[in-house]
Amino acid sequence: MTTSTFRRAPLFTAVGLAALTMGASLASATEGYFQLGFGPRQSAMGGTGVANSVDAMAQALNPAGIAGLDKQWQLGAAAFMPYRGYDGTGTGLVTSGSVESDSNFFVVPNAAYIRPIDEDSTFGLVLYGNGGMNTNYSANYNCTPGAPGVFCGMGKTGVDMMQAFLSATYARRMGPVKIGIAPTIVAHRFRGLGLSAFAPMSSDAAHLTNNGYDYAFGAGLRGGVEFDLAENLRIGVAGQTKMWMSKFSKYRGLFAEQGDFDIPAAITAGISFDATPDLTLNFDYQHIFYEGVKAVSNGFPAGGFLGDDNGPGFGWGDVDVFKVGAEWKASDDWTLRAGYAYVTSPIKSDDVTLNILAPGVVQHHITAGAAYKMSDTGTLEFFGMVVPASHVKGPEVTPSGATPGSTVDLNMHQFQFGFGYTKKF
Numbered sequence: 330m331t332t333s334t335f336r337r338a339p340l341f342t343a344v345g346l347a348a349l350t351m352g353a354s355l356a357s358a359t360e361g362y363f364q365l366g367f368g369p370r371q372s373a374m375g376g377t378g379v380a381n382s383v384d385a386m387a388q389a390l391n392p393a394g395i396a397g398l399d400k401q402w403q404l405g406a407a408a409f410m411p412y413r414g415y416d417g418t419g420t421g422l423v424t425s426g427s428v429e430s431d432s433n434f435f436v437v438p439n440a441a442y443i444r445p446i447d448e449d450s451t452f453g454l455v456l457y458g459n460g461g462m463n464t465n466y467s468a469n470y471n472c473t474p475g476a477p478g479v480f481c482g483m484g485k486t487g488v489d490m491m492q493a494f495l496s497a498t499y500a501r502r503m504g505p506v507k508i509g510i511a512p513t514i515v516a517h518r519f520r521g522l523g524l525s526a527f528a529p530m531s532s533d534a535a536h537l538t539n540n541g542y543d544y545a546f547g548a549g550l551r552g553g554v555e556f557d558l559a560e561n562l563r564i565g566v567a568g569q570t571k572m573w574m575s576k577f578s579k580y581r582g583l584f585a586e587q588g589d590f591d592i593p594a595a596i597t598a599g600i601s602f603d604a605t606p607d608l609t610l611n612f613d614y615q616h617i618f619y620e621g622v623k624a625v626s627n628g629f630p631a632g633g634f635l636g637d638d639n640g641p642g643f644g645w646g647d648v649d650v651f652k653v654g655a656e657w658k659a660s661d662d663w664t665l666r667a668g669y670a671y672v673t674s675p676i677k678s679d680d681v682t683l684n685i686l687a688p689g690v691v692q693h694h695i696t697a698g699a700a701y702k703m704s705d706t707g708t709l710e711f712f713g714m715v716v717p718a719s720h721v722k723g724p725e726v727t728p729s730g731a732t733p734g735s736t737v738d739l740n741m742h743q744f745q746f747g748f749g750y751t752k753k754f
Contacts, residue, residue, distance in 0.1 A: 359670075359672065359691060359694055359714075359716060359743065360376075360460075360615070360617060360648055360650050360672050361460075361617060361619060361645060361648050361672075361675045361689045362460040362461055362462045362490070362687070362689055363459060363460040363595070363617055363648075364376075364437075364457075364458065364459060364460055365650075365652075365670055365694055365696075365714070366378070366390070366696075367386050367389035367390055367439060367455075367457050368384070368386030368389065368403065368405055368439055368441070368457075368710075368749055369405055369698055369700075369710035369711055369712045369747055369748060369749040370383070370384055370386065370387075370656075370666065370698075370700070370710060370712075370749075371386065371387075371389075371390060372407070372696060372698065372712045372714060372745070372747060373654075373666035373667070373668065373696055373697060373698025373699070373710075373711075373712035373713075374611060374652075374654025374655065374656060374666050374667070374668040374696065374698075375611075375652040375653055375654040375667075375668020375669050375670040375694065375696050376613065376615075376650070376652045376654070376668065376670050376694075376696075377599060377601075377611035377612065377613045377652045377653065377654035377668060378390055378391070378394075378599075378601075378611060378613070378654070379391045379394075379553070379555075379565040379566070379567050379597045379598065379599040379613050380555055380563040380564050380565030380599045380600055380601040380611065380613075381394075381563060381565075381599075381601035381609060381611050381656075382394020382395060382398070382507075382555060382565075383398070384398070384401070384403060384441075384751055385398070385401050385402060385403040385441035385442060385443045385453065385455070385751065386403055386405070386439065386441045386455065386457075386749070388441065388443070388453045388455045388496065388498045388500070388509065388511060389439070389441070389455045389457050389494075389496070390553075390567060390597065391509065391553035391554075391555060391565050391567035391597075392453075392496070392498045392499075392500055392509030392510060392511040392551055392552055392553045392567065393500050393507040393508050393509035393552075393553040393554050393555045393565070393567070394500070394507065394509065394553070394555055394565070395443045395451045395453045395498060395500045395509065396449065396450070396451050396500035396501055396502040396507040396508075396509065396555075397445075397449070397451065397502045397507070398443055398445075398451060399445070399753050399754065400443065400444045400445060400753065400754040401442070401443055401751055401752060401753040401754065402440070402441065402442040402443075402751075402752055403439075403440065403441045403442075403749055403750070403751045403752075404438075404439075404440050404749065404750055405438070405439050405440075405710075405747060405748060405749030405750070406436055406437065406438045406439070406747060406748065406749075407436070407437045407439075407712075407745055407746065407747030407748075408434065408435070408436060408745065408746050408747065409434075409435045409436075409437055409743070409744075409745045410433055410434055410435075410743060410744040410745065411433060411435075411463075411741060411742075411743045412429070412430075412433055412741065412742050412743070413429070413430050413464065413688045413739075413740065413741040414427065414428050414429035414430050414688075414739075414740060414741075415427075415428055415681075415685050415688065415737050415738055415739050415740065416428075416736075416737075416738040416740070417725070417735070417736070417737050417738075418735065418736040418738075419725075419732065419733075419734045419735040419736060420725040420732060420735045420736075420737060421725065421727065421732050421735070422480060422526055422682070422725060422727040422732070423479050423480060423682065423685060423725060423737065424479055424480075428466065428479060430464045430465050430466055430487065431465045431466070431467060432463060432464075432465040435463070437458045437747075438458070439455075439456065439457040439458070439749075440455070440456045440457075441453065441454065441455040441456070441457075442454045442455075443498075449501055449502045449503070450499070450500070450501045450502075451498075451499075451500045451501075452497075452498065452499060453496075453497070453498035453499075453500070453511075454495070454496070454497055454498070455494075455495075455496050455498065455511075456493070456494070456495050456496075457493075457494055458491065458492065458493055458494075459492045459493075459494045459515075459592070460492055461489075461490045461491035461492055462488060462490050462686075462687040462689065463487070463488065463489050463490065463491075464486075464487040464488055464685070464686050464687065464688070465485075465487040465489075466479045466485065466486040466487050466523070466685075467485060468483075468484045468485045468486075468523075479523065479685055480523055480524075480525075480526040483523040483524070483525050483526055484522070484523050485522050485523055486522055486523030486524070486686075487521075487522050487523065487686060488519070488520065488521050488522070488686045488687065489518070489519065489520045489542075490517075490518065490519045490520075491517070491518050492515060492516070492517050492518075492592060493515065493516045494513055494514075494515050495513065495514050495515075496511040496512065496513040496514075496551060497511065497512055498510070498511040499511075505556060505557035505558075506554065506555070506556050506557075507554065507555040507556075508552075508553070508554050509552060509553050509554075510550070510551075510552045511550070511551040511552065512548070512550055512551075513548060513549055513550065513551050513569070513572065514546070514547070514548045515546065515547050515548065515549070515572045515574065515592060516544065516545075516546055517544065517545040517546065517547070517574055517590065517592070518542055518543070518544050518545075519542070519543055519545070519577050519580060519590070520540075520541060520542045520543070521537075521538045521539070521540075521580055521583060521686075522538060522539055523538065523539070524537055524538035524539075524583065524686075525537070525538055525539075526728075527583075527635060527728065529728045530630065530634055530635050530641065530728045531582040531583065531634055531635040531636055532582055532633075532634040532635060532636040532637050532640065533581055533582030533587075533636050534582055535582065536578070536579055536580055536581045536582040536583070536588070536636070537580070537582040537583050537635065537636075538580075538583065540579040540580065541579065543577045543578065543579035543580055543588075545574045545575045545576065545577055545590065546574065546575055547572050547573050547574035547575060547591070547592070548572065548573065549569060549570040549571060549572035549573060549592070550569065550570045551567070551568070551569040551570075552567065552568065552569075553565065553566060553567030553568070554566055554567075560603075561602060561603035561604075562600070562601070562602050562603070563600070563601045563602075564598075564599070564600050564601075565597075565598070565599050565600075565601070566596070566597070566598045566599075567596070567597050568594065568595060568596035568597065569594060569595055570594055571591050571592065571593060571594045571618075571621060571622075572591060572592035573591055574589070574590060574591050574592065576588035576589050576590075577589075577590055581636050582635060582636040583635055583636060584624040584635075584636065584640075584642070585623040585624045585627050585635075585636065585637065585638065585639065585640040585641070585642055586623055586624070586637075586638050586640075587636055587638075588636070589623070589624060590622065590624045590625075591621075591622050592622070593617055593618045593619050593620075593621050593622050593625070594617075594618045594621060595615060595616065595617045595618065596615070596616050597613055597614070597615040597616075598613070598614055599611060599612055599613035599614065599652075600612050606658075607657060607658040607659075608655065608656070608657050608658075609655065609656045609657075610653075610654075610655050611652075611653065611654040611655070611656075611668075612652070612653050612654075613650075613651075613652040613654075614649070614650070614651055614652070615648075615649070615650040615652070616647060616648070616649055616650075617647060617648040617650070618647055619645040619646065619647055619648060619675055620645075620646060620647050623638075623639065623640075623642060624642050624643075625642055625643050625645045626642055626643075626644070626645050626646070627639065627640065627641055627642035627643075627644065628641065628642070628644040628679065628680060629641040629642065629643065629644050629680055629682065629683045629726060630726065630728070630730075641683070642683075643676075643680065643683055643684055643687055644676065644677060644679065644680030644683070644684070645675035645676060645680075645689075646675050646677065647675070648672060648673055648674075648675050649672075649673045650670060650671070650672045650673075651670065651671045652668065652669070652670040652671075653668060653669050653670075654666065654667070654668035654669075654696075655667050655668065661702070662701060662702045663699060663700070663701060663702075664699060664700040664702075665697075665698075665699050666696075666697065666698045666699060666700070666712070667696065667697045667698075668694075668695075668696040668697075669693075669694065669695055669696070670693075670694040670696070671692060671693060671694075672691065672692050672694070673692070674689075674690050674692060674719070674721055675689060676688070676689065676690055676721045676739070677721075677723070678721060678722060678723030678724075679723055679724070679726070680723070680726075681721055681722065681723040681724075681725075681726075681737040681738075681739050682723075682725050682726045682727070682737055683726075684721075684739060685737065685739065688721075688739040688740070688741050689741075690719045690720065690721045690739050690740070690741050691716045691717075691718075691719045691741050691742065691743060692719045693716065693717050693719070694714060694715075694716050695714065695715045695716075695717075696712060696713070696714045696715075697712065697713055698710065698711055698712030698713065699711060699712075705753075706752060706753045706754065707750065707751070707752055707753075708750070708751045708753075709748070709749075709750055710748060710749045710750070710751070711746070711747065711748040711749075712745075712746070712747050712748075713744075713745070713746045713747075714743070714744065714745040714746075715743075715744060716741075716742055716743035716744070716745075717742055718740055718741065718742035719740070719741060719742075720738055720739060720740045721738075721739045722736060722737070722738040722739070723736070723737060724736065724737070725737050
């Protein structure tokens with residue numbers, strides 16, 4: 330790593346602190362709690378790009394993609410606006426009526442830098458928020474139907490979880506093949522409020538709720554390959570191992586395995602086709618292995634108590650994501666983009682009660698954006714995303730079992746807008 334690379338450390342430190350302090354938890358983001366795309370280009374094209382890498386942020390999706398790219402840095406941010414809540418009918422533990430979560434605006438920053446080592450090898454750094462979840466329900470001390478609070482008499486209720494990733498990437502081009510590897514470190518933050526109603530189900534009620542923020546740190550490995558099948562046709566495959574994290578000791582009475590909350594593995598494969606010199610079409614498929622993390626995948630209720638090795642969790646299943654995107658160079662200065670993504674819901678109807686705290690139910694994502702070439706070295710990009718409302722409905726489940734005749738209907742819709750600036754050298 331060169332001296333000039335180290336001089337950019339303050340840039341990544343600043344963005345990292347922003348990720349931890351500006352509400353970068355993604356409020357049950359768009360693929361369960363993973364982001365749909367990283368940076369404005371991917372986000373504008375429905376999260377696609379595993380086989381079509383052209384900028385520094387590409388390494389967040391496929392580490393191989395930066396091989397052969399020019400020296401550059403990229404900064405960006407997105408305003409994320411999720412609207413989530415539930416409708417309860419015949420419920421006892423949770424407030425009946427229509428209840429909505431507060432805190433509907435979050436800022437998610439990202440930064441990336443790449444520098445060629447030689448003609449075929451490239452070094453990169455990338456910092457981004459991978460995902461998270463957030464809900465913030467007001468207190469309902471009087472247990473009034475339709476009031477904003479969730480659990481009667483428990484005060485303000487919700488969770489706040491975020492994940493910030495920092496990867497150092499090495500990529501190499503060997504003829505038509507690019508390969509990349511990216512050792513990755515992760516900072517993970519969590520806070521839970523108003524969960525005392527579940528104390529009878531906890532193995533350690535003193536470490537169940539209202540213990541402030543707790544932090545976990547860990548690491549894993551990301552890697553990928555990109556292959557030119559023809560001059561206008563490419564395929565790509567990328568993935569990450571499970572990110573092995575330290576435990577949330579303040580919440581060892583909430584999460585299975587005494588506060589263990591690893592970040593699941595994921596794999597993405599895709600194809601990119603240049604239909605004309607000015608029009609590129611992408612298709613990506615992603616699978617996220619939520620079932621490999623007990624705190625996320627164990628059902629509610631489950632065998633044992635909250636915090637036990639096999640204690641209850643959110644009941645999430647694995648997620649499949651299907652993405653399509655298009656990029657059209659409309660002129661020398663303007664490039665237009667659009668995309669769509671469909672995500673299978675991780676939440677089953679039997680697990681809606683605890684997922685009031687993490688209603689990651691959205692499925693359809695409609696995206697668009699553009700890039701404006703300001704000069705030979707500077708490009709400004711922006712995007713927007715609309716996520717129509719999705720629902721998952723099921724019975725209320727309490728520490729005593731299901732409430733007869735009850736219904737909890739989770740719902741969420743989202744908007745996201747973002748921008749980025751790329752400087753090439």
